[in-house]
Amino acid sequence: xxxxIALRLLQGMLVLLGIYAVTFVLVAATxxxxxxxxxxxxxxxxxxxxxxxxxxKPLGERFITSLGNVLQGEFGPSAVYANRTVTQIxxxxxxxxxxxxxxxxLLALVLGVPAGILAAVKRNTWLDYLPMSVxxxxxxxxxxxxxxxxxxxxxLILKMLPVAGWYGPEYVVLPATTLGxxxxxxxxxxxxxxxxxxLNQDWVRTARAKGVPEHTIIWKHCLKGxxxxxxxxxxxxxxxxxxxxxxxxxxxQIPGLxxxxxxxxLNRDDFLVLGLTVLFAAMIVIxxxxxxxxxxxxxxxxxxx
Amino acid sequence: MTDHSETAVLGKDSAPVIAEExxxxxxxxxxxxxARLRKNKVAVGSLxxxxxxxxxCVLGPFLSPYDSNAQDLFSGAEGPSADHxxxxxxLGRDLMVRVMVGGRISLMVGLVATVVALAIGxxxxxxxxxxxxxxxxxxxxxxxLLYALPFTIFVILLMVAFGRSMWLMFVAIGCVEWLSxxxxxxxxxxxxKKQEFVEAAVSLGYSHSRIILRHLIPNVLGPVIVIxxxxxxAVMLLEAFLSFLGLGVQPPNASWGVLINEGQANMEIYPWLxxxxxxxxxxxxxxxxxxxxxxxxxxxxxSAKD
Amino acid sequence: xxxxDVDDLTTYFHTRDGVVRAVDxxxxxxxxxxxxxxxxxxxxxxxxxxxxxMRLIPEPPGRIERGTAMFDGRDLLQMSxxxxxxxxxxxxxxxxxDPMTSLNPYLRISTQLIEALQMHRDIxxxxxxxxxxxxxxxxxxPGASKRVFSYPHEFSGGMxxxxxxxxxxxxxxxxxxxxxxxTALDVTVQAQIMEIIKQRQNDLGxxxxxxxxxxxxxxxxxxxxxxxxxxxxxESGSADQIFYRPRHPYTRALQKTIPSLQExxxxxxxxxxxxxxxSKPIHGCxxxxxxxxxxxxxxxxxxxxxxxIEPGHCWAACGFCDSSAPIETVLAKADDHVAEPVDGDA
Numbered sequence: 040x041x042x043x044i045a046l047r048l049l050q051g052m053l054v055l056l057g058i059y060a061v062t063f064v065l066v067a068a069t070x071x072x073x074x075x076x077x078x079x080x081x082x083x084x085x086x087x088x089x090x091x092x093x094x095x096k097p098l099g100e101r102f103i104t105s106l107g108n109v110l111q112g113e114f115g116p117s118a119v120y121a122n123r124t125v126t127q128i129x130x131x132x133x134x135x136x137x138x139x140x141x142x143x144x145l146l147a148l149v150l151g152v153p154a155g156i157l158a159a160v161k162r163n164t165w166l167d168y169l170p171m172s173v174x175x176x177x178x179x180x181x182x183x184x185x186x187x188x189x190x191x192x193x194x195l196i197l198k199m200l201p202v203a204g205w206y207g208p209e210y211v212v213l214p215a216t217t218l219g220x221x222x223x224x225x226x227x228x229x230x231x232x233x234x235x236x237x238l239n240q241d242w243v244r245t246a247r248a249k250g251v252p253e254h255t256i257i258w259k260h261c262l263k264g265x266x267x268x269x270x271x272x273x274x275x276x277x278x279x280x281x282x283x284x285x286x287x288x289x290x291x292q293i294p295g296l297x298x299x300x301x302x303x304x305l306n307r308d309d310f311l312v313l314g315l316t317v318l319f320a321a322m323i324v325i326x327x328x329x330x331x332x333x334x335x336x337x338x339x340x341x342x343x344x
Numbered sequence: 345m346t347d348h349s350e351t352a353v354l355g356k357d358s359a360p361v362i363a364e365e366x367x368x369x370x371x372x373x374x375x376x377x378x379a380r381l382r383k384n385k386v387a388v389g390s391l392x393x394x395x396x397x398x399x400x401c402v403l404g405p406f407l408s409p410y411d412s413n414a415q416d417l418f419s420g421a422e423g424p425s426a427d428h429x430x431x432x433x434x435l436g437r438d439l440m441v442r443v444m445v446g447g448r449i450s451l452m453v454g455l456v457a458t459v460v461a462l463a464i465g466x467x468x469x470x471x472x473x474x475x476x477x478x479x480x481x482x483x484x485x486x487x488x489l490l491y492a493l494p495f496t497i498f499v500i501l502l503m504v505a506f507g508r509s510m511w512l513m514f515v516a517i518g519c520v521e522w523l524s525x526x527x528x529x530x531x532x533x534x535x536x537k538k539q540e541f542v543e544a545a546v547s548l549g550y551s552h553s554r555i556i557l558r559h560l561i562p563n564v565l566g567p568v569i570v571i572x573x574x575x576x577x578a579v580m581l582l583e584a585f586l587s588f589l590g591l592g593v594q595p596p597n598a599s600w601g602v603l604i605n606e607g608q609a610n611m612e613i614y615p616w617l618x619x620x621x622x623x624x625x626x627x628x629x630x631x632x633x634x635x636x637x638x639x640x641x642x643x644x645x646x647s648a649k650d
Numbered sequence: 651x652x653x654x655d656v657d658d659l660t661t662y663f664h665t666r667d668g669v670v671r672a673v674d675x676x677x678x679x680x681x682x683x684x685x686x687x688x689x690x691x692x693x694x695x696x697x698x699x700x701x702x703x704m705r706l707i708p709e710p711p712g713r714i715e716r717g718t719a720m721f722d723g724r725d726l727l728q729m730s731x732x733x734x735x736x737x738x739x740x741x742x743x744x745x746x747x748d749p750m751t752s753l754n755p756y757l758r759i760s761t762q763l764i765e766a767l768q769m770h771r772d773i774x775x776x777x778x779x780x781x782x783x784x785x786x787x788x789x790x791x792p793g794a795s796k797r798v799f800s801y802p803h804e805f806s807g808g809m810x811x812x813x814x815x816x817x818x819x820x821x822x823x824x825x826x827x828x829x830x831x832x833t834a835l836d837v838t839v840q841a842q843i844m845e846i847i848k849q850r851q852n853d854l855g856x857x858x859x860x861x862x863x864x865x866x867x868x869x870x871x872x873x874x875x876x877x878x879x880x881x882x883x884x885e886s887g888s889a890d891q892i893f894y895r896p897r898h899p900y901t902r903a904l905q906k907t908i909p910s911l912q913e914x915x916x917x918x919x920x921x922x923x924x925x926x927x928x929s930k931p932i933h934g935c936x937x938x939x940x941x942x943x944x945x946x947x948x949x950x951x952x953x954x955x956x957x958x959i960e961p962g963h964c965w966a967a968c969g970f971c972d973s974s975a976p977i978e979t980v981l982a983k984a985d986d987h988v989a990e991p992v993d994g995d996a
Contacts, residue, residue: 054489062501069505179629181581183588183601184622187608195612241751248704249739249766249817263756275491282496286588290608300497301589304504312501319494339801340755 047331051324058320059109059313063102066309105313114314119306125314128299133318135205136295139214139287140280146219147226147276152269154223155230159238159265160257170227177224182283186217186290203292214291218283222276226269234265263337270334274327281319377566380642387638390631397628401447408441430620433606443621446598450580450625453514453599454632457579460518462572465525470564472526473533484530487523495520496585503591513592517582521575528571532564566643574636577629584625600625651723652679653824653857654703659717659727661695661702664710670929672698674881675717677956680874682824685851685858687872687889689865689904693925695881696861697747700827702727703859704744705734722824740770743818747830749810753802759786759813760798766821785816788853789846808839812846819850826851827859832867844871865908869893874962877901880926880936883956887963897965900937902977919981935968942980943971 096104108115114125154170161167180188190213194202200212237243238261246256284297292298296315303311335341381387424430430439472483502516536542537560545555580600586592587601595602600621607618657677663670673695680686688696701707703719703726719726722741729737743766746752754762763782767773773781779798786794789812802810811831818826828847832840848871851858862868868875868889875892877884877900885898896902906919923940926932934951935941946969957967 054493058493061498065498065501065505069501175630175633176626179577179626179633181585181629183585183604183608184626187604187611187618188622190608191611191615191618240754241746241748242754244706245744245746245752245814246754246765247706247738248744250735250737250769251739251765252735260754260757278494278496281494282585285496285500286585289589301500304500305590307504316494316497316501319497323494338756339758340803 043335044328044332047328051328054324055317055320056106059106059317060102062313062316063105066307066312067098067101069307105310109313109317114317115310117303117308117311119303119308119311125310128311129296129314129318132294132296132299135293136284136288136297139211139218139293139295140277140284142211142215143218143280143283144222144273144276146215147222148269150219151223151226152230152266154227155232155269156234156257156262156265158227158231159234160253162235162238167231171231174224174227177220178228180221182217182221183286183290185220186214186287189213189217190290205291205293205295210291210293214287214293217287217290218280221283222279225272225276229268229272230265233268234261237261237265267334267337270330270337273330274323277326278319278323281322377639377642381638384638384641386634387642390634390638393627394631394635397447397624397631398451401444401451404444405441405448408438408444411441424616430616433614433617439603439617439620442598442603443600443624446600446603446621447624447628449510449593449597449599450583450601450628453510453517453583454576454580456514457517457521457583458572458575460515461520461522461525461575461579462568464519465522466529466568468522469526469529470533470560473530473537474560476534476537480530480534484527487526491523496582499582499586500589500591503586508591508594510593510597513583513586517579520582521579525568525571525575528567529564532567533560536560536563570636570640570643573632573639577632577636580625580629580632600628653682653684653722654859655679655718655720656703657718657720659699659702659719660715661698661707661712662715663707663712665929668929671881671932672712672928673702674928676876676878676881676883678874678876678883678886680825680857680859682857683851683855684874685860685872687868687875688859688861688878689863689868689875690878691863691921691925693928694878695928696863696878697829698881699878700744700829700859700861704738704742704827705729706744736770739766739823740821741823742825742827743821743823744827744829745811745814745818745831748834749807749814750834752814753810755802757801758798759800759802759805763798763813763817763820766817770821781820782816785820786813788850789813789816790842791816807835808843811835811839811843815843815846815850819854819856822854823856825857825859827861829861830863831860833863840867847871865904866910869908877904880932881928882932882936882953883966884937885963885965887959891960891963895959895963897959897963897973898937898968899941899943899971899973899977901965902973903940903942906977906981935966935970937968938970941968941971942977943973943975944980945971 105115112126114129117123117125117128120128151174154174158167158170177185190202193200193213201210202213204210234257238256243256243260246260251260281297284295285301286297287293288295288297289301296318299311300315300319302308303315430443433439433442468483468487472480499516499520503513506512542555542560583592583599584601584604587599588605590605593599593602603621604618604625607614607621611618656679659673659676660671661673663672676695676699678686678688688699690696698707698712702714703721705714705726707714714727717727721737724733726734726737753759760779760782763785764775764778767778767781768775771778783794783798786798791797791809791812797805802813805813815831826847831847832843835843844867847858847860850856860868860872872889874886875889876886877892877898879900885892885896885901887895892901893905896905903919903921907921909918921940922942926936926939932953935954938945951970954966954968954970956964958964
């Protein structure tokens, strides 16, 4: 078990290293310089600034230096927002994103998983058709359509909820719903599929032949295996919620990491892009590790090795 | 019916004869699938709606009196009217024509990027499945790794780094969406390889290319068609996402993602600017998903509902 | 009063492509401790018969159309789901064809073994576990006290079927329904499993319904035999009656297919053609198209009625062929003709 976790952690580190390298190359390949964007600067001053940030060195050396810094937890300064380091920006905005993201993910699970179980158990009744049609609609209304629509209806027409900013609990509702509903739809479909597969197994018949009541069959015999597809999807769901936050935070003007990332990418804020990419990737890698552990715990046929 | 020895002789051979027919005449499988698909009202309805949307987008601009980029600042942002059925945008451009033209690009992305994904996925998956063993294991481990990566981030960086070219976007999206395809093809090939009729073909001394052409491809085709149909909406989604962030299709060109972005910027005052493109986009995704589901049920009756 | 008295059991499946008459008016009965073999080819309705008794057929599309199944004085087919649950696993247990898929891979053997006990007996979990270990030992699983905590995938197919038997018999039921318990197993293991079933049956006095397509298995272990074809009863009687005095052409043909009963060096006999498509109505005798006997009259007509030949021995008295001669004679005659392939609706 410990060996399994250590091995997966090591693998995760390697993945992060790879991501860092690819991101570094992509950022370096972007034309122009992070410092030339704002206003015209004299070439010699620009050269000085670039030298200060180490941009006069060859690419390989820069990569090693920056990697060394990152490993020490030092992501460097923001190239565009003077006087602020990447670490400061992350420290400010990360809690916002974590809150939005975790509420969304929770919402997705709380809505999606029970709906999926219900649909599977009540297969081919309206308790199946209704949630499944709603979830199909959900899958076809991505965040950038759902967000504006929710804002339009609940914010601007019904005036029930605020549509911009990040001040109190009521500000979480629309963005978290926008992000969460989409993945609730996925979880519902995956859970339904997983549960149906379990319910159609021969051993369910065996359990019925033993006189096991239906609810015990669902909870004791089928839930473990039936949840596996949904659990496997947690990794991609987190990745999707992160990229969804780029959109949602823009629509609802939330001061989270997502908005920073899009701006940083567009403004060539190299250190910020690198820092945020590593952070996002690290979260996803950790989530995948957790998913792996849970999967082995649920499925006795898998082993920690 | 008079002489039973004949039937007895025939009976002994009848089982292998039937197996051979099933193997060679794959067409009955497709006929069955078509019959099943036609019975699926949701899928057929979706197909009809989807074809109508395609015709609307492809032919519409030729029939419309307006040019998608012709600005008319005096009739800016008017609601739907007899002249402009979908209204006009803030620059006075006819929204209906812009939805058609945007749809062309969105649909094209769907098609081109899916073909890219299809090509990569099928080649990769078939190779892994056919070779098998350690090569297969490590190739699939690589796919698992990629699955877990924040691809949208890479696509965003790629678009920033190499300019916001439409064709680059097609390829970039295709490169992201091939993973499921590879998995499906690989597992299909792998399971077929184990099946007796392939073993039989091998033992009969058929060449590799004959086995692949006659046995593997026809049998993997079903799942591939299904997954390709389902990749189209995924790809269109990613394009719209990028365009929404300003990283995809660039103005004055339009895609549904661009139009939705423009619409949501002004939705407070001009909600139709959001509603029309959003509706077209959502309905198209809806149809494609239902067609994909219908195809899956038709081509893989085991997974179909009773 | 017999332990189980089934009368006119009829189960149809209502599918999109039509009504599948899987079981069509089957009757039989079974005394305590007796063994009934139900024999037939695939698709003859023998498994559906058992599932219908346990009410385990998926509804819809399946439906038990009519009939009664009096078990210990109560009709299984009329029971409420709650009453039924009390009977299942307690009074009637079942083991299935494929032990690889019949055990839940997500739960420990121990959990699955004691489940029926917990469901039907007032027993604490420690005592239940001891009983489970005992049950495993009785079916010959070495190291039962340790292996009881294993998961199914850690057992071989034969071992899993032993676990299934232990699980089914742990509540000492009055009736065990074994649906082709050896079909999915290696030949060497098959005999062991049959031996275990027989031995446990003797220990516990359980009545057994043994479903099989292998007449050889029936010969060694059954008191009574029911021969099914196309969802219908063709012939039934004591094992001796069925083996020594088979009356129905199908029973006779089936017997010819047992390799060990044939003379050495003879070509193995197979019944030509395929079992009937039960999704289409069957007129007259179900076996008629494949029957090797000389036919008389039109194959269309009334369904043959069950007719007693001697006490306890009846057959679906078929008037469509002349089945008076032994089958050997008929087959020998047929072999004299020069075979010329004809397109067979045969």
